[in-house]
Amino acid sequence: MRRFRLARRTALLRDSAERETHMNTIGASPPRPDGFAKAAGEACYADDLIVPGMWYGATVRSPHAHARLADLSWAPAGAGGEAVCVTARELPGPNGVQLVDDSWPILADRFVRHVGEPVAVLAAPTRRAAQAARQAVAIQYEPLPAVLSLEEAAALPPLAAVAMETGSVDETMAGADRVIEGVYRSGHQEHVYIECQGMTAWFEPDGGLVVYGSMQCPYYVHKALVHAFGLPAEAVRVRASEVGGGFGGKEDFPSLIAIHAALLARATGRPVRLAYDRGEDIIGTTKRHPAVIRHRTGVAADGRLAAMDIEIVLDGGAYRTLSPVVLSRALLHAFGPYRCDHVRIRGRVLRTNTPPNGAFRGFGAPQVEFAVERQMDRIARLLGLDPFAIRERNVVGPGDRLPTGQLLDSSAAARLCLEEVELRTGFRARWRECEAARTRRRDGEPLPGIGLSLYFHGAGFTGNGERSMRSPVTARLTDEGRVEVLTATTDMGQGSAAVFPQIAAAAGGLATEDLVFTAPDTGQVPDSGPTVASRTTMIVGAAIARAVADLTGQVAAWWSTSRAGGAALCLADGNLTGAAEDIAFRRAAQAYVEEVGPLTVTVRHQPPPGHSFDEARYQGDAYPTYAWGADVVELEVDPDTLAVKPLKVTAVCEVGRAIHPTLCAGQIEGGTLQALGFALMEEIKMRDGRYLNDRLATYIIPTITDSPQIAVHLLERPWEGGPFGAKGIGELPMDGGAPAAAAAIENATGIAVAEIPATPERLHEWRRDGGDAGP
Amino acid sequence: MRVELTVNGQPVAFDGHPMERLLDLLRERLSLTGTKEGCGEGECGACSVLVDGEPQLSCLVPLLQCGGRRIDTIEGLAHGPARALVEGLVAAGGVQCGACTPGIVVTAWALLQSNPAPTREEVAGALAGNLCRCTGYEGIFRAILQTAESHEHSGKVENPVS
Numbered sequence: 001m002r003r004f005r006l007a008r009r010t011a012l013l014r015d016s017a018e019r020e021t022h023m024n025t026i027g028a029s030p031p032r033p034d035g036f037a038k039a040a041g042e043a044c045y046a047d048d049l050i051v052p053g054m055w056y057g058a059t060v061r062s063p064h065a066h067a068r069l070a071d072l073s074w075a076p077a078g079a080g081g082e083a084v085c086v087t088a089r090e091l092p093g094p095n096g097v098q099l100v101d102d103s104w105p106i107l108a109d110r111f112v113r114h115v116g117e118p119v120a121v122l123a124a125p126t127r128r129a130a131q132a133a134r135q136a137v138a139i140q141y142e143p144l145p146a147v148l149s150l151e152e153a154a155a156l157p158p159l160a161a162v163a164m165e166t167g168s169v170d171e172t173m174a175g176a177d178r179v180i181e182g183v184y185r186s187g188h189q190e191h192v193y194i195e196c197q198g199m200t201a202w203f204e205p206d207g208g209l210v211v212y213g214s215m216q217c218p219y220y221v222h223k224a225l226v227h228a229f230g231l232p233a234e235a236v237r238v239r240a241s242e243v244g245g246g247f248g249g250k251e252d253f254p255s256l257i258a259i260h261a262a263l264l265a266r267a268t269g270r271p272v273r274l275a276y277d278r279g280e281d282i283i284g285t286t287k288r289h290p291a292v293i294r295h296r297t298g299v300a301a302d303g304r305l306a307a308m309d310i311e312i313v314l315d316g317g318a319y320r321t322l323s324p325v326v327l328s329r330a331l332l333h334a335f336g337p338y339r340c341d342h343v344r345i346r347g348r349v350l351r352t353n354t355p356p357n358g359a360f361r362g363f364g365a366p367q368v369e370f371a372v373e374r375q376m377d378r379i380a381r382l383l384g385l386d387p388f389a390i391r392e393r394n395v396v397g398p399g400d401r402l403p404t405g406q407l408l409d410s411s412a413a414a415r416l417c418l419e420e421v422e423l424r425t426g427f428r429a430r431w432r433e434c435e436a437a438r439t440r441r442r443d444g445e446p447l448p449g450i451g452l453s454l455y456f457h458g459a460g461f462t463g464n465g466e467r468s469m470r471s472p473v474t475a476r477l478t479d480e481g482r483v484e485v486l487t488a489t490t491d492m493g494q495g496s497a498a499v500f501p502q503i504a505a506a507a508g509g510l511a512t513e514d515l516v517f518t519a520p521d522t523g524q525v526p527d528s529g530p531t532v533a534s535r536t537t538m539i540v541g542a543a544i545a546r547a548v549a550d551l552t553g554q555v556a557a558w559w560s561t562s563r564a565g566g567a568a569l570c571l572a573d574g575n576l577t578g579a580a581e582d583i584a585f586r587r588a589a590q591a592y593v594e595e596v597g598p599l600t601v602t603v604r605h606q607p608p609p610g611h612s613f614d615e616a617r618y619q620g621d622a623y624p625t626y627a628w629g630a631d632v633v634e635l636e637v638d639p640d641t642l643a644v645k646p647l648k649v650t651a652v653c654e655v656g657r658a659i660h661p662t663l664c665a666g667q668i669e670g671g672t673l674q675a676l677g678f679a680l681m682e683e684i685k686m687r688d689g690r691y692l693n694d695r696l697a698t699y700i701i702p703t704i705t706d707s708p709q710i711a712v713h714l715l716e717r718p719w720e721g722g723p724f725g726a727k728g729i730g731e732l733p734m735d736g737g738a739p740a741a742a743a744a745i746e747n748a749t750g751i752a753v754a755e756i757p758a759t760p761e762r763l764h765e766w767r768r769d770g771g772d773a774g775p
Numbered sequence: 776m777r778v779e780l781t782v783n784g785q786p787v788a789f790d791g792h793p794m795e796r797l798l799d800l801l802r803e804r805l806s807l808t809g810t811k812e813g814c815g816e817g818e819c820g821a822c823s824v825l826v827d828g829e830p831q832l833s834c835l836v837p838l839l840q841c842g843g844r845r846i847d848t849i850e851g852l853a854h855g856p857a858r859a860l861v862e863g864l865v866a867a868g869g870v871q872c873g874a875c876t877p878g879i880v881v882t883a884w885a886l887l888q889s890n891p892a893p894t895r896e897e898v899a900g901a902l903a904g905n906l907c908r909c910t911g912y913e914g915i916f917r918a919i920l921q922t923a924e925s926h927e928h929s930g931k932v933e934n935p936v937s
Contacts (some may be wrong), residue, residue, distance in 0.1 A: 035865030038873025039880055040853030041809015048808035192908050194813045194821055194874035244811070244874030245908050278814040493872030493909045662868040662914075669911035670871065696818035696906070704902045707912045 025502040025512065026724050029662035032498040033512075034242075034491060043242040046198030046214035047275045054200065057264045057274035058130035060120040060137045061284065062112035065146035065353040065689030069110055069119065073138045083124035083133035086263045091228070097256050098227035099220070104319040104356065106228060106259050112141070113318035114355045115690045116283040118256075123264040123272045146353035148689050150292060150315055153350035159316040160324035160349040162331055164618030166403050167342030172307040176298030182378050184295070184371035185755040186738070188684035189288035189360060189677075192701050193492075195244020197253060197285060198275035201261035209262055212239045215254035216246045217530035218488050222522045224255035225262060237523040246492035247674070248359035251532050252321050253285045282694040286358030287684065289314040289326060289349070291367035293334070295375040298342075303385050303393045305340040308403075312347035312368060317356035323349040326357075328462045330364030332622045333735070335403050336372035337414040337456040338394040343403035345618075354689050359532065361671065362734035365457055366678065373453045373739030374754060377746070387452045387743060388428045391418055395454065405619045408626075411717040411727070413654035417630035418454055420715060421652040425632040427452050434747045446636035446645070449748025453631045453740035458623030459534040459728030463615055466539055466624060467607040471529035473543035475504075475551045476600035481590030483508060483551060484516040485544055487528040489536050494730055495663035496536050500544055502659050503537075503723045507545035508552040509571035514586055515548075526602065534728030537659060538624070539605055541723040547603045552585065554599060559588045562595075608721045625719045627727045629653040631672070631736035635708070637748040642763040644680055644745060646708035649737065654715040656727030665712040668733045672710050675737025677702045683757045778842045782807070783851030793839035798822045800841075801833060801848060809849040809877045813906065820905030823878035824848050830885045832904075849877035857884040860922045867918035871909030879905050883919050892923050 037043045074085040088095055088109035095109055096102025108119045120137050124130040147153050173179055199213030209231060215221055215238075222238045225231070238258070243250060257274055264272040276284060291314050298307035312330050316323040331347045380390035395418060396402065398410045422428060430450045441447060460466045474486040485504055491497040501512045508514075518524050528540050556571045564579035571577075574585045592599060613620035635646045651668050658664040681700050685692040693699045718725020742753035751766050779788045782805060789800050801807040801824070813821030815834050822833040825847035853861045857880055863869070870876050879902065886893060886901040893901070898919050899912075907915060 029868075031862070031865045032870065034873070035870045036853075036861060039861040039864050039870050039876040041807075041811075041849035041877040042853075043873055044808075045811070045874065047812070048802075050806060050808075192906075194819065194872065194906065194908055195811070196813075243872065245872040247908070277812070278816075278819075495871070666868040666871060666910060666914055669868075669913040670909045671911075673911035674908070695816060696814040697816060701906060701908065703904075703906060704899045704912045704915070707899075710911050710913050712913075 025506045026659055027661065029660050030498065032495055032663065033501065034497040038242070045195050045244050046241045047273070049200060049212060049241065051200055051202070051271045054271040054273055055123045055125050055268055056127045056130040057261060057272050058122045058134055059118050059260065059280070059284065060122065060134050062108060062115060062117040062119055064112055064141050064143050065115050065148065066144040067112050067141035068144060069108060069112060070140040070142050072120065075136050075138065076133070083122050083129060083136065084264065084267045085120055085122050085137060086267050087120045090267070092266070093228050093230040097259065098224045099252055099255065099322055100320060100324055102227060104256070104321055106256065114353050116355050117318070118260065121260045121264055123268050146689055148352060148354065150313055150350055150352070153352045156351060158348040159320045159351045160327050161347065162327055162618065163346045164331060164404070165344040166405065166619070169307045169309055169342045169344040172342040173296065173298040173309065176306040177301040178299050178382070180297050180299060180379050180382055182295045182375045183754060184293045184374050186291050186367045186370055187757060188290050188357070189682050190282055190684060190699055191247045191249030191360060193245025193247060193249055196276045196278060196281040197250070197257050198273065199254065199258045199261040200271060200273040201258065201265040202271035203265055208235045208237060210237045210239065211258045211262060213241055213254065213258065214243050214250055215240050216243065216250045216490055216492055216532055218490065218520045218522050219527040220251070220530055221255050221258045224259060228259045229262065237521065240490040240520040243490050243492035247361045248363065248532065249285060250492065251359040251530060253358065278696060279694045282699060283691055286321060286356055288360035289316065289323070289357040289364065289367065293368055293371035295371060297375060297379060299379055299383065301383070303379065303383050303390050305338055305394050307342035308335055308340050310334045310345045312345065314349045314364070315352055315354065315357060316349040317352060317354045319356040321356045321358040323357065325462065326359065326364040329458070330368045331618060332404065332458060332462060333365040333456070334368040334372060336369060336376065337396050337454055337628065339396050339400050340403055354686065361674065362731045363533065365731065366675065366734045366738060369455050369735040370738045370742070370756060373455070374742060377743050378752065386428055386431060388422060391454045404622050406621045411625060411656060411719045412628070413715060413717045414454060414456060414628045416715055417628050417652045417654055420713060421630040421632050421650055424652065424713060425650050427632050431747055438748070438750055441639070444639065447639055447748040449635055449637060449744040451633045451740040451743025451747055453736045453743065455735040456626045456628050457534060457732040457735055458626050459538050460624045461533050461535060463613045463622060466535070466605055467611070469529055470604040471539070471543070472526045472602050472604045473528050473540060473547050474526050474600060474602045475547040476598065477551065477589050477593050478516060479593055481586035481593065482514055482516050483510060483548055484518060485548065486518045486525040487540055487544065488520050488522070488525050489528060489540050490520050490531045492531065494536065494667060495660060498663055499537050499659045500541065503541045503545050504548040506724065508548035509573070510552060510585060511574035514574045534730040534732065536728070537726050538722045538728040541726060542721065543603050543605050545723045547601050550603065551599060551601045555585065555589050555592050558592055558596065624721055625727055627653065627655055627729045627732045629732055629736050631740040633737065633740040633744045635741065635744045635748065637745060642749070642760040644758070646676055646741065648709045648711065650711045651733060651736065652713045652715060653729065653732060654717055655729045656719040656722050657716050657725035658714050659724065659726050661714060664714060664729060667730055668712045669710045671731070671733025672737045673702050673707055675734050676741055679738035679741040679756045679758060681757055681759065683759060776839065778838050780841045780844045780846060782846045783848055789838055791838050793837060795838045796834055797824070797836040797838065797841055797846070798833040800838065807848050807850050811874055811877060813874065820882060821875050821878040823881040823905065825881060825885060828885070830882045849880055852881060852884055859925065860884055860887065863922040864915070864918040867921060868914035869910060869918035875905060875907045879907065879915060887923055893919070895920065
C-alpha cells in the first residue's frame, strides 16, 4: 500500500512519513484481467466478430518476382458471380501505404516487384466465393529480370543507408596487436503469431470509415487510411480487436490489409472482412530482414577491444516499409554491450525482388547482436581466452560511454548479468569440460555444449523518436467515480492489460476496481503511440502513472478543502483517510463530478532531462535507457545426425523493475524460445523469389517438445525514467538466445557457427568444409 | 447431407456438404468462436475440440464423420469441469495472446482425465501438437503440473456440461 503524498499540490496536506510504503500491486503477479476470457474462448479476435451482411475478401497476388503488368481484365460473369474487384485503377487516393513514407504500393500498378505482391482485391458473399472469384481475374505479365540476391542488389541504389564513426578507427586498427575479421549471416524469420492477419471494414451512413481488426498500432492504421482515402482524420475510426500475437508482424502490415478491406467495403457498400489463412499470411506478410554483417576488430593481446569496423547489410525486399528504422536500431546495437572508443559502422538496406521485410521483435538488433557475440567468441578463441573472460574484459558499466557517446547511468547492469549467469550455471568450468570432452568423445554419445551471450536492448523509440512524439495519455473521471484511462496500446499478449492497472492503481492510490481501461479505438483514445519498441510499460506506463496521480490528487485536494476542513488526507487502495470519516475514493470522485463537473487530465511523455541525439552523426542518447541480459544455453548435439537438442537456457535479465514478475518473466521465456527458433530451425527457403515453405508443416517453429527448460532470473536496477523503475523488456530476450545457442554448438562440435539457422543440414556442410567465420 | 450430433451437451443437426469442416460448423453456424483456426491443416492445435472425449483437430474433421458424435468445445469445458485448469493457466502465466489457449485447455484437459498426475515429459508428449508462439511453454508446463497437483481437475469428461 502506498500512502499518497499530496503536499506538493497543496500545503494543507500532511508531509506523510508513510508515503514510500510501496503499494502491494507493484511486484505482485495477479491473474491478468483478460486471461480468463482468452482461455475460455470468449475474447473477440479479428475473425470472431460477427457482422450482419458482411462479405469476405480475397487477394490476387503476383506469381512473378518482377514483371510488367501488361493487361488486367475482370470477368465476373464467369466464376465471379456477384463479386466485386478493386485494382490500382480504382484507388480513391495515392497508391501508397503511409508508414515512414508512402512508397509501398497498396496494389501493384504497371509493375509487380515481388512474388505475392497484391494486384487486385475481391469481395464476395462468402469466403469460398471470394477465393473462387480470383479465377475471374485475368492478368498478363511480361516477366522482367529479377534481383534475387544481396550480391546482385549491392550494385543498385539501397533502400536506406546510414553510417557512424567515432574516434580514429583506421589509426587504432593499424596499431592493434591483432586484427580479427568475421562474417555473420542470418535468415528470414516469420512471426507465426497464432492468429493470422485480419481486418473488417465498413462505412457508416454518414460516410465515416470504421476498421476493426488485429493490430499493434491503431494510429498507424488510421494514418494510412486517412492518406489512402483522402478522408478527414475524424471520419476514420480504427478499433483493435483482441490481438492474437504480434511480435512486430502487426506493426506495419495491418495498415495494408486495412486499406484493402476498406477498398472492398467502399466498392460493395457492405462490411467486408479480409482474413488471411496461414498460407497467405506467410506468403503475403513481412518477415525479419536477412542480414550479412562483417566485423573487423582490432584487439590488444589481452583481449581489450581497440577498434571496431562493422558493415551491416540487410535485405529489405522490394519496398522500404520500416527498413530505415530497422537499420537505425541495427546500427545502434551493432557494437554490443562493450566499451570501444574507435568504432565505425556502415549500414545499408538493399532492395531485392522479394517480399518486403519489416518489423519483427528486436527490429534489427537480433541480427547484429548475433554477429557481435559470435565475433567476441572468435576473438576469444584466437587469443586463447574463454568466452566469459573476453566479455568480462570489455563489458560496459555505469559511467562508461557507448560508441554513440551516450553516458550510461547506474542502471547499466551488463556486468551484473554476466556475473549472475556465471554464478547460476558454472559456465566457465562447464565450457572447459565440454571443450576437453570433444577430443576424447566416444562414438554415438551425444556431444554436450554450453554457450554464453551478453546482450542489451534500447527501450523506447530510437533516437529522437520519443522526444519528438511526446505521446499523450488521458485519464478522466467517469460519472460513477471511477478513473478511466485512455491509451492506444493494444495487448497482443505481452500483458499491458495487467500491468497498466497495476501502475495506475499504485500511482493513483487506487484499487484496480476503481479503474477502467478503454479499448484501443482511435475514436476514443489519444495517440499514445504504437505498441512497439519495448515502449509500452516504460513510456506509456510512465505517462499513465503521472496522469492518474495528477487526477486522483486533484480529487483528494478538493475533498480535503470542501469536506474535511483542509485536513491532511491519505489516498491508498481507493480509500481517502485522514478526515473525520474515511471515504471511498469513488464516492469522492462521484461527488466531484456532480458538484464541480468533468475532470480530465492529459499528460505527455516526459523525456529524460538533458538527453539529445544527433541523427546526422548517430551520436548522443540513442535510447532513453537500456535493458541488459546474459544467456547460457546448454544443449546436446547428435554426433551422427548433428541434430541439436537444447536442454536448458538460463536467462538473467535486468529489467529495471518487474511490475508483474510472472508476465515479465513470460516475455523473457517466450522471446528466448523465439530466439532459439531463429537460431536452430526457422528457415524460409526461396526459389526464384518465391517462399517454398508457406505452411506450418514446412516452416517449423519450436513445439513444446523442442522447448528446453527456460530458467529466468530477473535483476532489478530501477531506472528513474520508468514507472516505479521499470524498463522496456519485450524485445530484449530476442537478442541473446541465438548467439548463445550457436556458441554452444561450437563448444559441442568445434564447428564455428557463423550463420543461422544452424540446421543439421548446414552443420554437416560446415563440418565438411571446416566452416569458419573468416572472410 | 444432414448430420445429428451433440455439442456441449446440446443436440444439434447440420445440413451441409459432407466435407464441410467441423471447425467452420462450430464457428459459423453455432457462433462458437472460441475454437480458433491457426493453420487449417492440423499443425497448430488451435482448433482442438473433444470428439467423444478425445482431443481432435476440428479443421481436419469433416461433417460426414460427425454423425452421432459428442463434441465438447472450449465454451463447454471452460465454464464447466476445466475451470480450474483455465484459472491455473491464467495464474501461472500460461496465457499471453490467447489464440492458442483454448486448444491448449482442451488438449490438457483430456490429458489430465487420462493421466491425473503427468510428468513434464508426459505433458510435452500430449501437447506436442499445440503450438504456442508467446510463452516458450514454460507457463503452460507450470499451469498443467500445478493443476494436476491441486487435484482440482477431477471433473468427469463423460458429462462435462452439467
